[in-house]
Amino acid sequence: MAVTIAKERWTSKVAEEAYGPQGLKVGGETTLPFLHFEGEIPNRAVTALEVFDTEPKDYPDILKEPFADVINDPVAWAKKVVEYGADMVALRLMSAHPDWNNASAQDVAKTAKAVADAIDVPLIVIGCGVEEKDGEILPVVAEALEGKKALIGCVTANNYKSITAAANGYGHYVIASSPLDINLCKQLNILINEMGLPLDRIAFDPLVGALGYGIEYAYSIMERARMGALTGDKTLATPIVAFIGQEAWKAKEAKDADVPEWGPQADRAILWEATTATTFAIAGANIFIMRHPESVKRFNAFVDEAMKSNAY
Amino acid sequence: MGLTGLEIFKQLPKKNCKECGQPTCLAFAMQLAAGKASLDACPYVSDAAREALDSASAPPVALVKIGAGEKAFEIGNETVMFRHDKRFEHPTGIAIQVNDNMSADEVKAKVDKINKLVFDRVGQVHEVNMVAVANDSGDAAKFADTVKLVQDNTAYPLLLISGDAAAMEKALDVAGANKPVVYAADAGNYEAMTALAKKYEAPLVVKGSDLNSLAETVEKVVALGYKNLILDSGARELSKVIADQTQIRRQALKLFRPLGYPTIAFANNDDPIMESLYASTYVAKYAGIVVVNSAEPEHILPVITLRLNIYTDPQKPIAVESKVYEILNPGPDSPVLVTTNFSLSYFCIAGDTEAARVPAYIIPVDTDGISVLTAWAAGKFSPESIADTLKKLGIMEKVNHNKIIIPGGVAVLSGQTAELTGCQVLVGPRESAGINSFFKQQWNQ
Numbered sequence A: 001m002a003v004t005i006a007k008e009r010w011t012s013k014v015a016e017e018a019y020g021p022q023g024l025k026v027g028g029e030t031t032l033p034f035l036h037f038e039g040e041i042p043n044r045a046v047t048a049l050e051v052f053d054t055e056p057k058d059y060p061d062i063l064k065e066p067f068a069d070v071i072n073d074p075v076a077w078a079k080k081v082v083e084y085g086a087d088m089v090a091l092r093l094m095s096a097h098p099d100w101n102n103a104s105a106q107d108v109a110k111t112a113k114a115v116a117d118a119i120d121v122p123l124i125v126i127g128c129g130v131e132e133k134d135g136e137i138l139p140v141v142a143e144a145l146e147g148k149k150a151l152i153g154c155v156t157a158n159n160y161k162s163i164t165a166a167a168n169g170y171g172h173y174v175i176a177s178s179p180l181d182i183n184l185c186k187q188l189n190i191l192i193n194e195m196g197l198p199l200d201r202i203a204f205d206p207l208v209g210a211l212g213y214g215i216e217y218a219y220s221i222m223e224r225a226r227m228g229a230l231t232g233d234k235t236l237a238t239p240i241v242a243f244i245g246q247e248a249w250k251a252k253e254a255k256d257a258d259v260p261e262w263g264p265q266a267d268r269a270i271l272w273e274a275t276t277a278t279t280f281a282i283a284g285a286n287i288f289i290m291r292h293p294e295s296v297k298r299f300n301a302f303v304d305e306a307m308k309s310n311a312y
Numbered sequence B: 001m002g003l004t005g006l007e008i009f010k011q012l013p014k015k016n017c018k019e020c021g022q023p024t025c026l027a028f029a030m031q032l033a034a035g036k037a038s039l040d041a042c043p044y045v046s047d048a049a050r051e052a053l054d055s056a057s058a059p060p061v062a063l064v065k066i067g068a069g070e071k072a073f074e075i076g077n078e079t080v081m082f083r084h085d086k087r088f089e090h091p092t093g094i095a096i097q098v099n100d101n102m103s104a105d106e107v108k109a110k111v112d113k114i115n116k117l118v119f120d121r122v123g124q125v126h127e128v129n130m131v132a133v134a135n136d137s138g139d140a141a142k143f144a145d146t147v148k149l150v151q152d153n154t155a156y157p158l159l160l161i162s163g164d165a166a167a168m169e170k171a172l173d174v175a176g177a178n179k180p181v182v183y184a185a186d187a188g189n190y191e192a193m194t195a196l197a198k199k200y201e202a203p204l205v206v207k208g209s210d211l212n213s214l215a216e217t218v219e220k221v222v223a224l225g226y227k228n229l230i231l232d233s234g235a236r237e238l239s240k241v242i243a244d245q246t247q248i249r250r251q252a253l254k255l256f257r258p259l260g261y262p263t264i265a266f267a268n269n270d271d272p273i274m275e276s277l278y279a280s281t282y283v284a285k286y287a288g289i290v291v292v293n294s295a296e297p298e299h300i301l302p303v304i305t306l307r308l309n310i311y312t313d314p315q316k317p318i319a320v321e322s323k324v325y326e327i328l329n330p331g332p333d334s335p336v337l338v339t340t341n342f343s344l345s346y347f348c349i350a351g352d353t354e355a356a357r358v359p360a361y362i363i364p365v366d367t368d369g370i371s372v373l374t375a376w377a378a379g380k381f382s383p384e385s386i387a388d389t390l391k392k393l394g395i396m397e398k399v400n401h402n403k404i405i406i407p408g409g410v411a412v413l414s415g416q417t418a419e420l421t422g423c424q425v426l427v428g429p430r431e432s433a434g435i436n437s438f439f440k441q442q443w444n445q
């Protein structure tokens, strides 16, 4: 008996955005991940590798190794990241953290500008994670990066106002971060949008967990958000950002060098990060912020295969 | 699935003879619809009606039992496309492949490795499920010898891979009693393969070259009277497998019967990292069984972990009981560590404490099974709940000191917790992995 292929008739699509002066396109899909047979997936998943503006404190050796010669120089580190094949550079302004160097807005903005000027890929700028401090520094960073069409975050329910205003004024995009709740995510997108920033200048971060550490919660939130987007909910239709590296490299399975029953660390650590990424790729994420060049390479090889046509 | 009483009634003999124990055929039909009676209770149903009712009441994805004995497992019986709708029922079986071109020593060594792929996670044992044996040599005797060797060395069910019915017959002579999966019946050999599977009541994979040919061959096998089936659409490229797995699940849920069976997917790849990524994807994307080559823990652990995550019940986090846990026979001098009763939180801190070789008491506060920070944000991990738990469990009477250690992530709780409990509250590291150096620096000085 012939099979009548079952195709969903989705009515809407994920917003398409273009980052950086280069116009790197993200989003725009009209179906669920990799179901090319029933819709368009015009742009592939993009990766960013993280660069710290000051030496990271909790990088295990295996993660330091690829950046050993540049780990104290964000500009050189960023160039290296581009050589490794990342589509974007994700600069993390940890030096601004009160427990790190408590650097000023001016200081970090200078670094951000220097990095942006040194690379020919779009820039993501991530604050230090302390909401109040990020609310102070990111507007100044946005000003320094005028014209760079950067993706700036993370914007939360507590600090979105100052950052959104600056991102809007200086032509950037924002990453909206809310803790694993589809309603909180909608709400924050709406609040940001009400300040005049169009929805297609927002990407959202549902706060992911790593493989083995709560990955299933964000997996299901992403699936639900994508179905919402495809059935017409514009407030859920922004591209999804997943902080893969930050989570995967907290896991013991990635960090611990000697646990004989888990096998050698090299493949295990890379797989911990790459599996976290591919799992979110099949759930609907668009932008993958990662830490190790080898996991980016593996992830890209996976996406190459997944992007091949499967039309019936 | 979901026939109404009236629809069932139409198929009954309408004799109202009461032999089924119900006053009327209609009453019996209502009981059937509610799942409270079995059709067997009526001696007069016609074969045609039985067939119609059986297939209408069959689940969208058939349940298939694999293997015999302690390591037997089930696949299928799934009811949804997305785990947020309802939990995925039967975790994907993971099969690791050997072949009959390998020497006996190589086979034994690999099977030994497979037997050791057992991981302890959140207090449960997680392992692979099958050994696949491929007839790569094309030689029937060699195949049977290898199957025997594998069977003698593992308790896991087998997956027998050969397109040659004669070779399959020899292998089943050896292993048939343990209900291995027979791989595979295709358009060319289905009659012989079906007869073999039927003889041993073993699950049979039906293989197509695409979805149409798959559905056609399934119908032919079903016409031969065999329904203990698993599906392989023949796709091997990642994107085609994702598409076919999605289609098969969609078709099954629409009650298109030829595709209403669990599936098998092959992730085999020369590059073990890509293989592992593919296998994880097929675990999430509906495969009943996934086959890989690598038997190395670093490639299998991620797949097993993802399976655990994807197949947990989205409504119910895995929790541990809130009670006193004793790590390495603690005594009155031992530290008291407070955490939540989310399994993962408890097992992180318990595992790292054990690894630090420090005897300790661990006290999980009942937070409805949510993690430290989540429970703190939700107000369930609070000075009050900590104080109540310590009191209820009487833990401070077991020790000769007055100190408790709380997770670094909730340092803000320390002041009020000290007030409420009268204990000295030490703030531990944020990550449980830091507990070893914490003990060295702040406990054992």
Ligand code: B12
Pocket (backbone or CB within 6 Å): A179, A180, A181, A184, A207, A208, A209, A213, A214, A217, A247, B317, B337, B338, B339, B340, B342, B344, B345, B346, B348, B349, B369, B370, B371, B372, B373, B374, B376, B377, B378, B405, B406, B407, B408, B409, B427, B428, B429, B430, B431, B432, B433, B435
């Ligand atoms: C998965 C998750 C959820 C799941 C819950 C899953 C569960 N069963 O717990 C869901 C979706 C339900 C959820 C909901 C919410 N969440 Co939530 N969630 C997460 C997430 C992504 C991972 C949490 C997790 O499972 N971690 C793994 C476990 C093992 O970690 P852990 O318990 O902390 O244990 C570690 C350490 O603390 C330590 N440890 C454990 N015990 C002990 C004991 C001692 C003595 C020591 C020393 C150490 C130690 O060892 C472990 C490993 O290192 C985090 C963000 C993140 N990436 O971490 C947010 C997070 C915890 N959630 C957060 C929030 C705000 C919420 C909500 C309030 C949001 C909302 N929607 O309203 C709700 C509250 C839920 C409710 N009302 O019941 C916030 C907490 C705020 C904060 N800054 O502290 C977080 C941090 C996200 C964020 N950055 O904003 N969440």
Ligand code: SF4
Pocket (backbone or CB within 6 Å): B012, B013, B014, B015, B016, B017, B018, B019, B020, B021, B022, B023, B024, B025, B028, B041, B042, B043, B044, B045
């Ligand atoms: S035994 Fe069969 S025929 Fe008789 S009442 Fe029951 S259902 Fe009707």
